[in-house]
Amino acid sequence: MYCDYLVQVFTARVCDVAQESLLESASNLSTRLNNHFLTRAIFDRMQIPPADFGPGNLNALTLGNYNKVGLVGWLVQKGIMPPSKKAPFRVGLEGAVNYPPMWFAADDNWVQWFAQIHHPGARDWIQSVSSSAVRPPKMISALKEKVFLASIDFDNIEQIEDSLDRLRPPKWPENVLGRLDRQSIDRGKLLFAENCAQCHVQSYEPPNSLGIKVKKRLAYDVGTDPVAYQQFKEHGEQRATELLNLANKMLQLREAQLTKKFDKDVAANYAKHDSQGRPNQFGLAQEEGYSGSEKDSWEKSGAVYWASPLEGIFASSPYLHNGSIPTLSDLLSAPEQRPTTFKTGGTELDPKLVGLKGSGSFVYDTREPGKGNGGHSFGTALSTEQKVAPIEYLKSL
Numbered sequence: 001m002y003c004d005y006l007v008q009v010f011t012a013r014v015c016d017v018a019q020e021s022l023l024e025s026a027s028n029l030s031t032r033l034n035n036h037f038l039t040r041a042i043f044d045r046m047q048i049p050p051a052d053f054g055p056g057n058l059n060a061l062t063l064g065n066y067n068k069v070g071l072v073g074w075l076v077q078k079g080i081m082p083p084s085k086k087a088p089f090r091v092g093l094e095g096a097v098n099y100p101p102m103w104f105a106a107d108d109n110w111v112q113w114f115a116q117i118h119h120p121g122a123r124d125w126i127q128s129v130s131s132s133a134v135r136p137p138k139m140i141s142a143l144k145e146k147v148f149l150a151s152i153d154f155d156n157i158e159q160i161e162d163s164l165d166r167l168r169p170p171k172w173p174e175n176v177l178g179r180l181d182r183q184s185i186d187r188g189k190l191l192f193a194e195n196c197a198q199c200h201v202q203s204y205e206p207p208n209s210l211g212i213k214v215k216k217r218l219a220y221d222v223g224t225d226p227v228a229y230q231q232f233k234e235h236g237e238q239r240a241t242e243l244l245n246l247a248n249k250m251l252q253l254r255e256a257q258l259t260k261k262f263d264k265d266v267a268a269n270y271a272k273h274d275s276q277g278r279p280n281q282f283g284l285a286q287e288e289g290y291s292g293s294e295k296d297s298w299e300k301s302g303a304v305y306w307a308s309p310l311e312g313i314f315a316s317s318p319y320l321h322n323g324s325i326p327t328l329s330d331l332l333s334a335p336e337q338r339p340t341t342f343k344t345g346g347t348e349l350d351p352k353l354v355g356l357k358g359s360g361s362f363v364y365d366t367r368e369p370g371k372g373n374g375g376h377s378f379g380t381a382l383s384t385e386q387k388v389a390p391i392e393y394l395k396s397l
């Protein structure tokens with residue numbers, strides 16, 4: 001097996017062990033990785049494509065199902081649970097999204113790419129449970145005692161939220177990446193106002209009951225890959241109800257913890273303050289009335305994503321919700337001219353094309369499900385020379 005071969009190379013090179021013990025090490029390692037292989041095998045049987053999006057991408061909402069597949073497989077294998085006679089449920093990992101710029105996270109009205117969750121706490125807790133909270137064998141006792149929610153590290157999550165509150169968009173470091181051209185910025189500002197600003201603006205909601213003004217940004221269908229959106233939309237109502245139930249359980253748990261530690265008032269206020277007064281709600285951008293109007297001329301894919309503000313955008317490559325476009329220059333090129341494959345996982349920035357330099361080791365293939373790089377053809381009709389200006393302007397934000 002290819003994996004055995006890799007184990008051999010690894011143990012020989014890194015651990016410097018004798019040839020005879022290589023196979024023993026390989027078998028030890030594969031026992032440890034068994035659960036992972038089992039999950040993979042179940043996925044193969046269910047004909048679920050690997051849909052590996054590589055570094056910087058995550059499908060947190062579906063990852064919970066992924067863990068469940070692994071867990072159920074493991075329980076069946078250990079003889080703790082009988083094999084199911086029902087067809088396995090569909091797990092869609094191909095709707096992974098790229099981390100959006102985190103400096104907007106603290107005060108946006110929605111906390112997901114497709115306007116799906118208002119409450120940052122609910123988002124964090126659910127991701128905490130779905131991505132790693134408890135794994136086998138701890139899961140067994142946790143399931144028995146119904147305490148799996150208690151594995152959420154609320155204090156830690158609150159610290160992360162606090163640090164996000166302090167995060168600001170980075171400024172283009174002229175001394176490292178080169179000086180900005182002021183004239184070009186001015187020209188770019190005009191082109192941006194004509195071609196882009198109608199969507200990429202951020203306004204303030206009226207102050208909420210706590211007097212906090214949350215920023216509002218809109219979402220549109222601009223013809224980009226629909227998979228991530230549709231994956232949630234499929235059974236959207238049911239998912240939203242389930243997630244809301246789960247979020248409410250978590251909230252109760254946190255309130256109970258806080259009541260024990262402090263008093264009832266602190267606990268009662270917790271939910272309000274932690275969410276900055278945003279409701280513990282789930283939704284879909286289209287249902288919220290976003291998406292632009294019928295007569296808009298650009299192509300549509302049936303999926304609605306945020307048009308984010310663009311401060312610090314040079315530092316947030318690759319672009320679009322699925323991270324399918326490596327540089328700003330590629331984003332302003334016609335979809336068919338954008339790179340079909342590129343490398344992610346590196347940390348080098350290309351200051352000219354503005355974005356990933358492509359020095360990583362993961363090959364992102366835009367032909368795979370959920371990874372399409374089409375749509376958003378704004379500004380693509382500008383000439384190569386004209387394009388320099390809006391890019392210079394984006395660098396200066």
Ligand code: HEC
Nearest residue numbers: 195196199220222224305306307308318319320321378379
């Ligand atoms: C009709 C609305 C609309 C217009 C006009 C528009 N955009 Fe966008 N833009 C969007 C939406 C929606 C997305 C998110 C699409 C997605 O992720 O699939 C987006 C994404 C982006 C992103 C990637 C953001 C990220 O975090 O990855 C950049 C950069 C961007 N637009 C720049 C521009 C520029 C420059 C222009 C003008 C030349 C422009 N946009 C015009 C709606 C618009």
